[in-house]
Amino acid sequence: MSKDQSDDTNGNVRPPFPTDVEEMEEFTPEVNERKRDPPLVFRLEERPPWPTVFILSFQIFLAVFSGILSVPLILSSYICVASDKVALSKIVGTNFFLSGLITFLQATFGSRLPVMQGSTMSYLIPATVIMGFHGDCPPALTANSTTEDYEIITNEWQSRIGELQGAIALASMTQLFIGFSGVCGMLTRFIGPITVAATISLIGISLFPVAGSMCATHWPIAGLTVFQIILYSQILERFAIPLPGGRRFSLFRFFPVLLAMLTSWGLCGILTATNVLPGDESGYGYQARTDIYPDTIPNAPWFRVPYPGQWGPLTVTAAGFLGMMAGAMTSIVESIGDYYACARICRVPPPPVHAVNRGIGIEGLGCILAGLIGSGNGSTTYGESIAIIGLTRISSRIVVQGAGAILLVVGVFGKINAVFTTLPQPIVGGVILSTFSVVASVGLSNLQFVNMNSSRNLVVFGFSLFAGLTIPKYVNSAPDIINTGSVILNQLLTITMGTSMFIGGLTACFLDNVIRGTREERGMDKWKMMPDEDKKADGTTGLSCYDLPFGMSYIRKWTWTRYLPFSPTFQGFKLCRRGRERL
Numbered sequence: 001m002s003k004d005q006s007d008d009t010n011g012n013v014r015p016p017f018p019t020d021v022e023e024m025e026e027f028t029p030e031v032n033e034r035k036r037d038p039p040l041v042f043r044l045e046e047r048p049p050w051p052t053v054f055i056l057s058f059q060i061f062l063a064v065f066s067g068i069l070s071v072p073l074i075l076s077s078y079i080c081v082a083s084d085k086v087a088l089s090k091i092v093g094t095n096f097f098l099s100g101l102i103t104f105l106q107a108t109f110g111s112r113l114p115v116m117q118g119s120t121m122s123y124l125i126p127a128t129v130i131m132g133f134h135g136d137c138p139p140a141l142t143a144n145s146t147t148e149d150y151e152i153i154t155n156e157w158q159s160r161i162g163e164l165q166g167a168i169a170l171a172s173m174t175q176l177f178i179g180f181s182g183v184c185g186m187l188t189r190f191i192g193p194i195t196v197a198a199t200i201s202l203i204g205i206s207l208f209p210v211a212g213s214m215c216a217t218h219w220p221i222a223g224l225t226v227f228q229i230i231l232y233s234q235i236l237e238r239f240a241i242p243l244p245g246g247r248r249f250s251l252f253r254f255f256p257v258l259l260a261m262l263t264s265w266g267l268c269g270i271l272t273a274t275n276v277l278p279g280d281e282s283g284y285g286y287q288a289r290t291d292i293y294p295d296t297i298p299n300a301p302w303f304r305v306p307y308p309g310q311w312g313p314l315t316v317t318a319a320g321f322l323g324m325m326a327g328a329m330t331s332i333v334e335s336i337g338d339y340y341a342c343a344r345i346c347r348v349p350p351p352p353v354h355a356v357n358r359g360i361g362i363e364g365l366g367c368i369l370a371g372l373i374g375s376g377n378g379s380t381t382y383g384e385s386i387a388i389i390g391l392t393r394i395s396s397r398i399v400v401q402g403a404g405a406i407l408l409v410v411g412v413f414g415k416i417n418a419v420f421t422t423l424p425q426p427i428v429g430g431v432i433l434s435t436f437s438v439v440a441s442v443g444l445s446n447l448q449f450v451n452m453n454s455s456r457n458l459v460v461f462g463f464s465l466f467a468g469l470t471i472p473k474y475v476n477s478a479p480d481i482i483n484t485g486s487v488i489l490n491q492l493l494t495i496t497m498g499t500s501m502f503i504g505g506l507t508a509c510f511l512d513n514v515i516r517g518t519r520e521e522r523g524m525d526k527w528k529m530m531p532d533e534d535k536k537a538d539g540t541t542g543l544s545c546y547d548l549p550f551g552m553s554y555i556r557k558w559t560w561t562r563y564l565p566f567s568p569t570f571q572g573f574k575l576c577r578r579g580r581e582r583l
Helices: 022-027 029-035 050-076 085-109 121-134 147-180 183-187 193-206 208-215 219-238 256-273 318-346 353-373 383-392 397-411 414-421 425-449 455-477 487-497 500-514 552-557 559-563
Strands: 117-119 379-381
Touching (some): 050 085, 085 117, 121 318, 147 318, 183 353, 219 425, 318 353, 318 383, 353 379, 397 414, 455 500
16 A cells, blocks of 8 residues: 555545545534544544443543532522432432433434433523522521421422423423434424523523522632632643653643542541631631531432432422423533534534434433432533543443443442532532633634624624523513413413523524524524534445444335434435425
């Protein structure tokens, strides 16, 4: 073989220069720039050795666990379970368990992309609005609380989480239908990077008061936690720790959040032992002590498997259902954006319609399970797992499946989950502050595909962002401003108009499709661009990576499967009689 020739992945010899006009596209400057990117260590369908799989899976688990943990910790104060740490540890374990289960289902049968699933801020915002109708919580539990006090708190938080469970389960049935019926595939025609940018960024921006209130319990500890996360992940990440045998390990790159939490936690322990932090509940910095809940870990069970109805009966209200519908729609938009982002980083073709339909359908199924079992939250695709692929250049699907298995195991160990709930509040606030900022940045990063020199795009995005901030702020600050004469309708409008990412995302989607603009100007084509370097030598696009793990010979043989929106042989619904254009 000559020096100017190269082998593809199948060992076939490729000509050194393009032989036709179509292949000339592979030699554009933009593609050549991408080809200079470092190659992936493990590709989507490659399987590393099992010891390597475990290490890489554990790494992804550590990258997403703080995001999964933060949601129930934030929610705990709204459902009145914050002071009952044993009960909170069970809710945390339920979130870990469900995240692992849904991750495995998504990577195996859903979109088939290496994306993690976990507790989402999309459902958290409407949950806080819904819980606002219940008023204040009963007095928090203390060391002197009686059995009657525990019963009051238990009845209150189980009643509140039961309402969230019913709303999530019912709203997720709609999400399940949107996915498996093919409606989601049609919606991708109208959802572009501007809509995704406005929706996701508002999730992070609108929750900054929650992080601020937790950090305010002790700003020095919270600031130290944030400082360490930035130091480890952005400055020290390039320095590797030498190991025996001449190997080096990128400790700071892989575990910045864990290192920051452990360091700050240890400092809080020292300040507690030396009584630097006040022992009086009313003193500033009391929440940074590590001995506030000494009975949590001893009283937590060693093993506990979550099951449907574990917190009692589910209740459904019209206002709660509509509020969680807003969360479900936001989660759909967020996940579609993450699918395309993951495909680009994994250097595989953009997900076809059937893969998007299956992915959203599986997320709907997972949220139904979350509602029935009782995590108090839904589930969506985690952008953090996509960032890990970009950092490590490891996109193997089995690694993500292994991370899901680790989450499943951790979810049933009650003692481990109890440890997480005893984190001092300012440390949790610092981690959440860092997480929210990343969520907002991930949303804004979608604007890289859009021509932001266009006044049209500036108007669409700017107005959508401010509408998502101002309207909910006004509605939530004056809950009695909406008065239609119907209590139920008042609650429905208050919840939907008080949910920032729903208002901002809906406004962005409407304006982006109504105001005139080319697809190039809107960034639609570049957003869904396939990485040309992964085209096969025979001209195919490598869409087989989205096929189901078994039964494909029968699916391709049976003609009726092409009419199923979730089938790998599905090509889209016909838009006109000639059938040349499909959704």
